[in-house]
Amino acid sequence: MSGNRRELLKEIYAGLSAFFGPQGWWPAETPFEVILGAILTQNTAWKNVAAAISNLRRHDLLIFENICRVYPQHLAVLIRSSGFYNQKAKKIKNFCNHVLTKWGGSLENFLALDLEPLRSELLSIRGIGPETADSIILYAAFKPSFVVDTYTYRIFSRHGWVEESIGYEDLREYFMGALDADLALFQEFHALIVRTGHLYCRKKALCSGCPLNVYL
DNA sequence: CACCAGGCAAGTA
DNA sequence: TACTTGCATGGT
Numbered sequence: 001m002s003g004n005r006r007e008l009l010k011e012i013y014a015g016l017s018a019f020f021g022p023q024g025w026w027p028a029e030t031p032f033e034v035i036l037g038a039i040l041t042q043n044t045a046w047k048n049v050a051a052a053i054s055n056l057r058r059h060d061l062l063i064f065e066n067i068c069r070v071y072p073q074h075l076a077v078l079i080r081s082s083g084f085y086n087q088k089a090k091k092i093k094n095f096c097n098h099v100l101t102k103w104g105g106s107l108e109n110f111l112a113l114d115l116e117p118l119r120s121e122l123l124s125i126r127g128i129g130p131e132t133a134d135s136i137i138l139y140a141a142f143k144p145s146f147v148v149d150t151y152t153y154r155i156f157s158r159h160g161w162v163e164e165s166i167g168y169e170d171l172r173e174y175f176m177g178a179l180d181a182d183l184a185l186f187q188e189f190h191a192l193i194v195r196t197g198h199l200y201c202r203k204k205a206l207c208s209g210c211p212l213n214v215y216l
Numbered sequence: 217c218a219c220c221a222g223g224c225a226a227g228t229a
Numbered sequence: 230t231a232c233t234t235g236c237a238t239g240g241t
Contacts, residue, residue, distance in 0.1 A: 042223040048239060049222090083238040087224085129224045149222050194222055 006178040015211025016192040023191035026139035034140040040082040052079040091127025111141040130168045144181040147190040151197025
């Protein structure tokens with residue numbers, strides 16, 4: 001049964017990869033920028049996140065040591081366009097304070113942890129949930145933790161491949177239990193799923209030619 | 217005008 | 230354990 005799942009996933013990945021080509025995610029220049037983007041994009045369109053990151057860049061705040069010194073209120077003003085800005089400013093500061101107090105300010109050392117210890121420590125930080133944690137692990141720490149998002153859930157449940165009631169951890173295990181722990185594969189697969197979701201989830205267009213050929 | 221976007225935490229039963 | 234609600238801007 002699990003071999004079947006592996007074949008299904010391999011087939012979907014191959015199809016999406018051939019259809020869309022390489023995605024080259026995450027759209028950021030440094031690990032810390034990935035982390036900021038992962039928090040800022042929580043339930044928010046990426047376009048609004050991009051504007052916030054652009055503001056941070058203008059203020060030279062895409063650097064860990066710099067953002068550590070800024071007040072949450074000031075941060076909130078700069079990331080306003082990403083929505084939930086008061087919460088998100090606090091979440092970013094929570095992350096920074098964790099690295100400062102527990103890792104002596106060495107983000108590099110923190111991200112060098114093995115996958116499982118890193119994941120549980122990320123999840124202990126207020127504001128870092130499972131998707132944000134896995135995004136950070138996959139695209140900032142470069143370790144193969146599969147990222148599940150709403151598109152993943154919608155696409156796979158709508159096709160009847162998983163139960164509608166499935167939760168985050170079980171859906172993540174659906175992928176990780178069937179696929180080899182391959183960094184590039186996980187990075188591309190998630191990016192391709194999001195690409196598909198952007199085009200077809202809750203849109204009127206049908207998936208003409210797309211391997212996931214169903215009205216979502 | 218209503219609805220949603222690459223979630224998460226806190227509160228309730 | 231399993232819902233529900235607050236958070237908030239900007240695009241369709």
